[in-house]
Amino acid sequence: MNLTSEFPAKPVSASVTEMTEVVLPNDTNNFGTILGGKVMHLIDIVGAIAARRHSGNLVVTAAVDSLAFLSPIKAGELIILKASVNRAFKTSMEVGVKIFSENTRDGSVKHTASAYLTYVSMDDHGKPTAIPSVIPETADDKRRYDEANLRRNSRLMACSSEFNR
Numbered sequence: 366m367n368l369t370s371e372f373p374a375k376p377v378s379a380s381v382t383e384m385t386e387v388v389l390p391n392d393t394n395n396f397g398t399i400l401g402g403k404v405m406h407l408i409d410i411v412g413a414i415a416a417r418r419h420s421g422n423l424v425v426t427a428a429v430d431s432l433a434f435l436s437p438i439k440a441g442e443l444i445i446l447k448a449s450v451n452r453a454f455k456t457s458m459e460v461g462v463k464i465f466s467e468n469t470r471d472g473s474v475k476h477t478a479s480a481y482l483t484y485v486s487m488d489d490h491g492k493p494t495a496i497p498s499v500i501p502e503t504a505d506d507k508r509r510y511d512e513a514n515l516r517r518n519s520r521l522m523a524c525s526s527e528f529n530r
């Protein structure tokens with residue numbers, strides 16, 4: 366396994382990914398709002414694209430942190446997902462995803478959820494492989510970069526205590 370990153374670091378902007386979809390009736394619950402599972406699916410797709418753009422490799426999802434749905438998105442509205450890599454470690458990276466709803470009649474846009482996911486970069490043999498580090502450029506990039514390290518520590522601690530039960 367190659368664990369030494371010999372690749373040039375990349376700015377956060379290299380992984381920025383945005384996806385927009387219309388919420389169709391088939392993806393809604395009895396209240397006519399989008400199913401949580403559909404949102405989770407889209408989060409995983411947009412997050413994986415950001416991770417692939419950063420790493421240049423295929424990736425697998427290693428972890429999804431807690432996810433709170435702050436407000437519903439109705440059928441006919443748009444769901445917009447924005448993702449980028451907050452920080453890269455050796456073979457893994459944290460991706461932040463922000464989800465918005467847009468009502469095209471009145472132009473209103475609402476932040477409906479946020480999620481943090483960890484992806485692992487895989488080589489052609491399905492083994493974890495080293496990735497470029499992230500260059501945080503803006504003040505938000507830097508805040509997310511610092512916070513990603515704290516989240517990683519508590520994530521890995523929670524993960525090891527789960528397996529040691």
Ligand SMILES: CC(C)(COP(=O)(O)OP(=O)(O)OC[C@H]1O[C@@H](n2cnc3c(N)ncnc32)[C@H](O)[C@@H]1OP(=O)(O)O)[C@@H](O)C(=O)NCCC(=O)NCCS
Pocket residue numbers: 424425426427428454455456457458483485493520521524
């Ligand atoms: C994720 C996976 C590749 C890690 O494999 P592993 O044998 O534990 O590999 P390693 O111990 O070398 O860990 C690789 C990286 O994953 C990270 N990792 C592993 N489990 C993790 C978890 N639960 N949360 C966060 N990071 C995790 C490690 O910290 C390490 O990161 P680093 O190299 O940046 O320090 C493996 O557990 C796996 O294949 N899981 C299933 C993935 C999957 O099927 N996802 C859903 C569909 S895509």
